Amino acid sequence: MKPIKISVTQLRQGMWLVEPTTSWINAPFVYGKSGIIKSAEQIKHIIASGYTEAYYDPARSETVQSAPCHSALGRSGARQTPLAEELCRARDLYFDACNYIKNLMQEKKVGAIEVAELKAFVNEIIQSLHRNFNALLLITTIKKTSDYTYRHSINVAIFSIAFAQFLGLDDEETFDTGMAGLFHDYGKAFVPLEILNAPRSLSPDETSVIRSHVRLGHDNLKDIPWVSDIILDGILHHHERHDGSGYPHQLSGEAISLHGRIISICDVYDALTSSRVYKNAIPPAQAVKKLFSMSGQAWAPGLVEHFIKLVGIFPVGTVVQLSNETTGIVCQQDHKSPLKPTVLVILKKDRPYAPYYLKLAQNDQVSINRVLVPSELGSIKNSKFYRMFLDR
Incomplete structure (x- = not known):
């Protein structure tokens, strides 16, 4: 054969x-x-x-289970919840998780908390991704500048869980990878706010203080019984780079754990697509190109390509202008036609329009003209649909 x-x-x-x-x-x-x-x-x-x-070679292989489908939909094998239905549940979960992490980091009392509460949030993220993979990913893209550190921790956890599932990691590893994503920046709780939120370039000494968050996070969690080696490695390795140019230990190649690499890619992707006090966000589609350009230097060749297959060439949350003079948000991938995702149309000629889903893979008459940059999003951010995710 x-x-x-x-x-x-x-x-x-x-x-x-x-x-x-x-x-x-x-x-x-x-x-x-x-x-x-x-x-x-x-x-x-x-x-x-x-x-x-x-x-x-199937003829020489022993009996194996059928390979699972790693498409963005149907991972659990169960009936998928419609996007509109899951969005509201995902939004509430997202806000609750952000508030929880904010309180946790401000109080710096991880060792004293009930692990059951933490596990509940991670499990709810996993279940939401099973019900409808696109809902939480869409909400991570619609973000405000304020409380970046806390929102970023939730976003990285969400992307890390989705990526771990995509790579075929088992349930336990996927869960711990999500926990590592949740706590990858826990050390920033011990960094002075005037450095953490400085709206300028940092001095060499301040840069060293910022970089110390990796070790601070690891050291403040390492003696807690429920914190696994996967969680610790994910925290400690998420700023290491494949070519040895990262920190804190300048690890390279296979010395960097897979979980650290997963979190590293998700960390950079979310940072690129987020507005900060010192920089503007870039569109998700542009962030994907940036990640690809870093392959081989920041991460082993091939791993970024897997992430791009996961999120798509036009990731969920990308705002696009279509050839029929409408504007909308990419809300679902079509992995057979990566250039033709499903778009939720919101505006027509920059004016509010009754929202509807447009599956570009099934419509030869309409295509994506271009991706809008953040400075062009004024009209769409004022739309009723978009604003419902900015505040609860």
Whole structure:
């Protein structure tokens, strides 16, 4: 039987991998060693090494479970909740989680809190992503400048959980990766606010203080019984870089944990798409291009490509102008047609319009003309739909 080419996220124990017929020079992201997949750890190593595809021989493989679907919809196998229905639940969850993390970081009492409360938030995020993958991701994109540190922690947790699921990590690892995302910036609770919120370039000494948040977060959590090694590694490694240029330990390559890499990509993506006191946000679609340009330097080749497959070329939350003179928000991907997502149309000729969903993959008459930049979002941010997510 002819070997079958699959994504590395579809690898399962018992599969017999074969060497590709194409030279590694022409296919550097295709895994090239033959043999049977013996463990989940082997699969994680292949993914962490940056490979995106592999060939397996069904005839020589042991009985394996069917590879799960990693499309943005239907991950749980259950009936999906309509976006409009899940958005309100997701919004309430998001605000509650942000307020909880804000109080937690301001009080600096992680060791004394009930872990059940924390687990409940992470589990609710996981369940919301199962019900409708797009709702929480849409809400992370519609953000205000204020309380950035707390909103950023929730956003990174959401993206980290979604990415871990996409990469095929098991439930326990996915949960701990989400917890690591939630606490990746916990050390900033111990950084002076005048440095943390400085609307200017920092001095070398101030930069050192900011960078100390990684160690401060790790050290203040390491002795708490429920904090796993995955959580600690995610916190400690999220500013390390594949080429060794990161901090605090200048780790490189495989010395950086997979969970640290996941959180690192999600951290940078959310930071790029967020407004800060010292910089403007950039559109999600532009942030995706920026991440791709950093592949090989900041992260192992291949891992960013997986993230881009997850969020799409036009990520959920991207505001686009269409060829029929309407403007809307990307609210769902079509992975078979990545240039043609589903758009929630809100404006026509910059004026409020009765909202409706437009599936571009099923409409050859309309296409995306361009992505709007933040300075052009005045009209859409004043729309009733958009504003319902700015405040509760």
